[in-house]
Amino acid sequence: MxxxxxxxxxxxxxxxxxxxxxxxxxxxxxxxxxxxxxxxxxxxxxxxxxxxxxxxxxxxxxxxxVQKRVYYLSLEFLIGRLLYxxxxxxxxxxxxxxxxxxxxxxxxxxxxxEPDAALGNGGLGRLAACFMESMSTLGIAGHGYGIRYEHGLFRQGIVDGWQQEQTENWLDFGNPWEFERPEVVYSIGFSGSVDTVVTEAGESRQVWRPGETVRAIAYDTPVVGWRGKSVNTLRLWRARAVEDLHLERFNAGDHFGAVAEVVRAESISRVLYPNDATEAGQELRLRQEYFFVSASLQDLLRRHLNQHATLTDLADHAAIQMNDTHPSIAVAELMRQLIDNHNIAWDTAWKITVGTLGYTNHTLLPEALETWSVGLMERMLPRHMQIIYLINAQHIDTLRAKGVDDVNVLRAVSLIEEDNGRRVRMGNLAFLGSHSVNGVSALHTQLMRKTVFAELHKIYPDRINNKTNGITFRRWLFQANPKLTEMLVESLGEDVLDNAETRLKELEPFAEKSSFRKQMADQRLHSKRALAAIIHERLGIAVNPAAMFDVQVKRIHEYKRQLLNLFHTVALYQAIRAEPGTDWVPRVKIFAGKAAASYHSAKLIIKLTNDIARTVNNDPTVRGLLKVVFMPNYNVSLAESIIPAADLSEQISTAGLEASGTSNMKFGLNGALTIGTLDGANVEMSEQVGLEHMFIFGMTSQQVEARKQAGEFSAHADVEASGRLNDVLQAIRGGVFSPDDPNRYVGLIDQLLAYDRFLVCADFDSYWAAQAKVEERWHDSKEWWRSAVLNTARMGWFSSDRTIREYAGDIWKALD
Incomplete structure (x- = not known):
């Protein structure tokens, strides 16, 4: 010593x-x-x-x-700041x-x-970052593959309450963490033609002659695990033209034409999720996905052949995990590389492909399961379209040979959708080309088997499995909440930092100690004061740190139901004005999240949030009992400030639509209480934490499905049965919050009344009742902070280390 x-x-x-x-x-x-x-x-x-x-x-x-390697293909890696x-x-x-x-x-x-690395948008990218860190911590030979976006999604500005997409210049000062690898470069082809040639042996072979070629340049960022025991690699690809300048055109005075190929090529790695409302946008998205998948597969095959003599044992030494449907072109691309570049027979190539690939599904929304028009695929990736047709023919022929002749079943499992224009179903392609297809929460996996992959599940009953998501405690507790971490170390010892996953449960007895509950409340107040300072600095809004911080921070989407939260906000505002003598709990409603650039309804929800905030925050009759805040440009760093300061975590998606969620876990780990539906990982959280320490409301997924089957999406009956909800909708529709444009929200409300797809109105009264229970618990300080301590104590199972051990043991077979 x-x-x-x-x-x-x-x-x-x-x-x-x-x-x-x-x-x-x-x-x-x-x-x-x-x-x-x-x-x-x-x-x-x-x-x-x-x-x-x-x-x-x-x-x-x-x-x-000779460790087995895991290759994690993801369009997003939301790694945040890396210094701390x-x-x-x-x-x-x-x-x-x-x-x-x-x-x-x-x-x-x-x-x-340090700017946040603009390499992702939401939970998909943050999950990938947590998984990479956990792989390093566990000593798994992990390699992340993605795109080095020059500008990310966009920087969200708020101008007159509306979202404004601004360029995210995160690389202005360079990136000190990365290593450019100019020697690691691959050619990526697009378009062109496929010719049939006859070899000297008399065999016919297909040869793709791309009409366009770009280069993929590697940039490596080391990903360090806990205590620095292992460090893996995040390899991101930057697109470059084959020639940086067409000198002949330049010298001829065509200065713009001389760099046209450069602009077209480099557009691939400029922006995450370019607007796909146009045909050009759709083409660019497909180019992005194929670009990074092709480069990554070429790279990993090269690495394998440097150490092994043949590709026939690829599945023994490599596992490739596709994070959602974005990388699913990997099925066709791996087949192409094995057959066309390495002269491997079809059946052997298919066995290698299926044995090596795994697919993680992240959504049950049909529109989020990617499809590409056959015309676009044939034009951009003609050889891959041939391979997809062959996979599909083999698949359908096999089913028919087994006696499956129901045309509706064959249509459902086909790789080609025929109903709304011929389109390639990338989710089905990923399913067929993988030996493992996993959901990310128990409910989500159950619903995968019953809905989006119901017919494929009947054919391959052992393929779908569950791997409930997790989060890295190093980032979301130790770094984000040092005060709470100090409490854990003082109470449980220094080694809790190495074994938090199993040792957090030892905190449970401390929930009964008034001194510890007070410490918990004090550290929360410290975090709330810090967040209040950020809110005041950035928005000029003064909030009371002693008030309840009621938080919903996530991507703005109708199924996540920010509207439901806003309806409660308006109802609470109306009640405070109408009942000034009631002992209302002071609240700060905090919202944050980005809407997709072309998603008008989501952008209108942001505007409504800011309109409500302006009205409420400037109404003296509210007496500061309610404040509403929309924090622009939500990212990892802002989350690290918001999450430790949250008292109430809003996880209120329509039951059956949120695959898992991970912000629910982050809030719970930091001691926030959850109000939510029985959706995604909320279900498993209720099992771990206890229903009595959460506020569950709303229809179950079974009840949602029953209404869907009955076609009951009109909200008129729900509104007629709820005077409070009717008052809310009339106020919004009547321009109370938009006096400058009284008709601004008429369309939004009328559309909701006619077709409440996400059952916002149906769940409103149940949500209001749950919020009343929140107020009741808040008034009982002992019980609130007892629940807060137990939330933290019972979140150990949600460590991403546990999730990665399950992937590594059950899917990748990569544990020593």
Missing amino acids: SQEPLVRDADVAAFRAAVLAKLTYSVGKDPDHAFEHDWFEAVALAARDHMVEHWMDHTRQIYRK DSLSNLGLLEVAREALTELGVDIERIRLL
Whole structure:
């Protein structure tokens, strides 16, 4: 023990020296004249050096042990800021803090200069980031593959209450965490023709001659696990033209035409989810998906052949997981590469493909299960369309040979949809081409078997399995909520940081201790004060940290039912005005999330939120009992400020439509109480935490399905049965919240009344009653904070480490 201070001093001195060296020789700045961003870059580069040492050791170990590799294909990786994440996982955060203090630099200030990596949008990308970190923590040889978006989705601005999409320039100062790999480059083809050639052996072969070729350049970011034991690789692809300049055109004066190919090629990696309302937008999305899948498969096959003599054993040494339907072209592309590039026979190639690929489904919404028009596929990927036709023919012939001749069944399981124009069903392709198809919560998996993949499930009854999502506690507790983490360490010991998944349950007895409950309330108030300061700084709105922070932060979508929350907000506003003598609980309603650029209804919901906020926040008769806040540009860093400050977590999607959700887990881990439907992972949370410590309301998925089958989507009866809801709708429709444009929400309300697809009105009264129970529990401080402690204590099962062990054991077969 006596040596520990000396060791710490040596570590601090070494890190300080490393930072100064990076500042001088890599950033090129004199410490006396360096800007804060220079210091950030120097610290990041010093931390990266430590990561690289572990990275190389882990890579050598993978080769030495001939470890099975896991390749995770995802269009999104929402990794957030990496400075604290990396330093914390390396065990260097306090060392860095002390070293910078000695240099007169505030690490809290420079960490805020790091932009969030604009590589994702919502839960899909955040899940991928958690999974990559857990794979590193567990020592699994994981490789993430995606696109290095130059501008991400968009930066959300709010102008006069409306969402405004702005360019996200996250790479303006470069990215100190990544390594460009100009030597790792692959050619990606599009369009062109497919010719039949006869080999010297007299065999006919198909040869694709692309009409366009772009290059994929690799950029690697090390992903460090807890305690730095293992470091994996996130490899992202940037699109480049084959020629950066058409010199002959340039010299002829056609300066724009000289770079036209560059613009077209580089558009592939410019923006996440380009607007697909146009044919050009749809084409670009397909190009993106094929671009990163083809480059990734070429890369992993190259890596395999560097270590193994044949591709016939690929499934023994590699597992490829498709994160949602975006990478599902991998089925056809892997077949193409095996057959066309490596001369492997069809049946053998199909066996390799199915044995290697796994598919994670993330949605039950039919419109979210990607389909591409046959015309677009034939034009952009003609060879792949041939392969898809062959897969489909083989699939249908096999079923007919087994006696399946029901035309409706054959239509349902076909890869080609014939009803609304001929389209390729990418979900069905992913299902057929994978040995494992998993859902992400127990309910979601059950509904997959009954709805979107019902007929395929009957044919392949063992293929669908469940892997309930999880979150990394390192990011969402240790980093996001250091005060609560200190409480855990003081109560359970330092090793809780290494074993939180199993040790959190030891916190349960502390729920009965008034002193611990008070600590829990105090640390929450600390987080709420910090968030209140951010709200005031960014929006100029003063909120009371002692009020209940009632939070719904997620992608804006009708099925997530922000409208239901807004209807409650208006009803509460009306009640406070009408009943000033009632002991109302002071509330701050906090909303955040982006709407897709072409999703008009979602953008109108954002405008309504801001209109309600303006009205409520400026009404003196409310007496500060209710405030409404919409926080623009929701991202990982903002989530890290909001989640520890939340008292109530809104998880209110229509039952049966949310595949899992992970924000519910993050809020629960930090001690927020959940109000929600029995949807997605809320079901498993209620089993782990206890229904008495949540506020469950609304129809079940079975009741939702019954109304759907009966075609009962008109909301008129629901509104007539609820005077409170009728008053809310009349106020919104009548322009109470939009006096500048009284008819702004007429269409929104009329459409809801005619066709309440997501049953907002049907669940309103149940939701209002649940919110009344929330107020009742809040008034009973002892019971509120007892429930808060038990929420944290019982969330261990929702660790992404548990989820990844299940993937690795059941699907990937990648556990040592």
